[in-house]
Amino acid sequence: MATSSAAGKTIVITGGAGGLGKAIASAFLAADANVAVFDVNEARLKETAAEWEKYGDKFITAQIDITDETAVNTFFANASAKFGRIDLLVNNAGIMDKFDAAGTTPLDLWNRVIGVNLTGAYLCTKAAINAFETQSPSGGTIISIGSIASVRGLNAGAAYTASKHGLLGLMRNTAGFYGPKGIYSIAFLMGGMNTNVIDAFATGVNQEGMATVTGANPFDPAKQFVGLDDVAKYCIFFSDPAVAETSNGATININKNWPSA
Template sequence: MTAAGKGLSGRVCLVTGGAGGLGKSIVLALLEGGANVAVSDISKTALESVADAEFHKHGATSKLLLLPGDVTDAGVVKSLIDETVKHFGQLDVLVNCAGIFDRFDPVGDLSQDLWSKVLAVNVTGPFLLSKEAINHFLSRGATDASIVNIGSLASEHGWCGGAAYTTSKHAVRGLTKTTAAFYRNKGIRCNLVMPGGMNTDIVTNIANSREGLHPEGQKMLDAVLDGLQTSISDTKEVAKLVAFLASTDSSALTGAIIKADHGITTLI
């Protein structure tokens, strides 16, 4: 029995951004809880590599489906849902974890190309996936379907990223709230997890490499890292929370905005 109790057993989950970082830990937590998991990532090579190295050790091959694809492409997103349903029979849970960071650029110096790229992955992706998943949930008369969106402290605060990333994560919070409100009586739940600093490649790379970082962003990053240094979460900790929200054990929760930051924002 995992942190999600028995509420994951047999559940069919689709996790985007599952080849690394938090996404990988979420996949492992779901497999360990007895779920069937479709895993998507834009990199087919990374997806297959981590599956061979880790996923197959934690769940039978029959419980795992690898689906490389770009979450910003509506046609690809439809195929991710269709292939998951075709393989496992239905979909119960969507975890929108795929995301990219910016370079802490303030709006006055932010390029439109970077703005568009960050919003495409971080906002349009979850929108497209949620739309397809919800239509599937409704068509089969789901009674406890679950969408878990991965936000950030940047979903609430302005000091955790640049203008593009912060705007995108605020948008995901809004998408979560409206999805929860419109579908709360239709068997569909939607919740948001807001992790603080985590031991992921993105955090390590940003902390160790300042190349291309906006000068003002460097100052902001130093302040953020100073505050987060005693509050870094292991991705497995956050993954357990996501697994709980994906399970039927969390049936009373929808529209919840949950911080997983070791309380760092209580000091603000």
């Protein structure tokens, strides 16, 4: 059997204890990579760590608020110290808004969504770049989990849409500044997935806003949900630096052609 290109690499995944992050982390562990994940949800972390015991010392987990720069930097330092280097960051952590337009978005919700989806991704991108530049050999790759809401205006509320548009700008700027240094940055533009992002709906949504969004973008989960394991395969593919270099600064649509126009 051919050895996976991910074997021996070290992968940091944010929001890695559930949903898409867990699927990505599990795929890398199965490919003989080292995995470092953090998540804000302590219960999910404990459950996931128990499931991964068969991988021995190939992984580390930590409960961290992604908006805490000191905690983020400490985690990256610990991952580098344990595994010797970091090869790939997957900016996966994200939360949904409640389909509010700008005129009805509460400031605290705006700050929370921007904080997790954009500021958190910036803090992790910054920490990863600092690790990539100082390790030997230098270099690494950053995959940011964007959304069709990164390029479309009516697939979510104002806060989520702005955060994912901003994430795309961060990705492209990083690609431009650091590509010549062997640090590559790409984004996946995701369609609908069955992930923990829907936790935000537990306390209710703006029904009028949701009706506006779903009316503009009819969605059939049975046909249009993107499989989490399939997204993980893309991550493993782009963990090869030679492949990542060819797509530096690019967006990769993973959405089953939804919406189609």
